[in-house]
Amino acid sequence: MATLAVVCFLMMYWASMMAMPIPRDTLSEGHGFEDPGQHSKDVEAATSGVVSTFVPLDDSEVAKYFQDYGFLPQSLHVETDPESVEVNLTDAILKFQDFFELPPTGVADARVQELIDLPRCGLPDVFSFSVGFFRWYDLNLTYRIVELDDSMPLGRQVIGDVIRDAMQMWMSVTSLILCEVNDPDVDVDIHIRHFQGEHGDGISFDGPGGTLGHAFLPTFGEVHLDAAENWTVDTGDGIDYFQVVVHEIGHALGLMHSGVEGAIMYPFYRFRSDVELHQDDIQGIQLMYGTPDDLQRDVREHRCPYSGPTRSPSGQRQGFEKTKVLLSRIESLTGYFLME
Incomplete structure (x- = not known):
């Protein structure tokens, strides 16, 4: 069950003590x-x-x-x-x-x-138990495209450019620094992976349409996208990769789904010719990470000056294998956290 797997991961987030809670009333x-x-x-x-x-x-x-x-x-x-x-x-x-x-x-x-x-994100909209509100403690984060799928219509260069633009969209309204690191020997905070069908986290993809992607809240650092989609860029002929990636990165930074139509964090996909953050998105992300004005001007204007040598993804799965091991260890506990 999709919700069951998310519960498992949320338990780990809490146990890690690496996330900072935010008052519910804010x-x-x-x-x-x-x-x-x-x-x-x-x-x-x-x-x-x-x-x-x-x-x-x-x-x-x-x-x-x-x-x-x-x-x-x-x-x-x-x-x-x-x-x-x-x-x-x-x-x-x-x-x-x-x-x-x-x-x-x-x-x-x-x-x-x-x-x-409608096609949509695979993360649940509502949790009937208290999971807290989670954010990254370190505002200087790194990411890497770890896995691609040869069947995807978009090339590696296009995918890299789109993800960079999506990270920039969130940086433009916060004090976050979200930089790509291509060196596979360097550990990163957020891993971006592309899968088809079952891929080991209990939340299977279902082919074209349906579930487009999912991501896990801080500080887990996993963004998964369905490689079987007809991904496009800036066109409604398929599924706009940029629009979906901006949404899933929002989850990886700590945002939940919004019920406000027009918000990036609205879970349902409809093509937009002009993808922008809604005030609801901006308010939510700035409560966690402040505004660009919180950074010194020289830092604010020169974020991510270097992302390392460009290399093709090696297909390494070490971080994700650890995810599956941890998931299997706590599966027996999740019955206590099922929605009643």
Whole structure:
């Protein structure tokens, strides 16, 4: 399950003690942690005028979707407990509609279905347990493209340029320094990898469309993109690589999904001819990393002057292999953290 794997990694983030928590009340609206008390009031108000909230239970894909993205408990048995599913599914749809600012009908109407059908990020939208808010402690970070896939339509040079531009977009509004290091013998903070299908972290890619990528919160430093997508640059003929990479780097820096349509951290993909950070993105990232004015002028204007010799990715997987080992060691503990 997608959510289960993310829970595993979030446990490791907390245990590492390398991340700095941010007070919950300073976060901008629209980011994915629910207030159970407020939600119960919203549900009561929303359902008071709803004639029917029945969602056909034979559409198990709807229930699985809400489980994968945090709106239904993972402990709910879709196949064997249809009555509980029906009750919980109505509540899940209301949560979904509330998060994405849709009319609160409590049914999987056309607007709900439209979002469900869109390609999207694989990270859940909502966590019903407290995971804290995480950031990098060191503002001088490095990254490397560790793995490519020969089937990808974009070449290594284009991919490198696009990722550099995506890092620059986040640097332009923060005091972060995000520099590429190509030397495979130098350890880096963020690894960018391209996979197809199952790739060892419990969050499989599903081919063209569907899940486009996912990333893990600080300080884990993993960004994964689905190599099976028809990646393009600055065109709506396929999936715009730049738009998706900016989003996933946002996760790697500590941002969760936003319910604000138009924000980079909105989880659903629609092609944009002009990719820009929304004020919601800027507010969230600056709460963690300040503004460019926090840097000395000479540093601010000359970030990342040197990224090392250009080399083709060696396909090394040492860091990712360590990820899978740690995941296997704590899988038995995750039952205590499943959404109830």
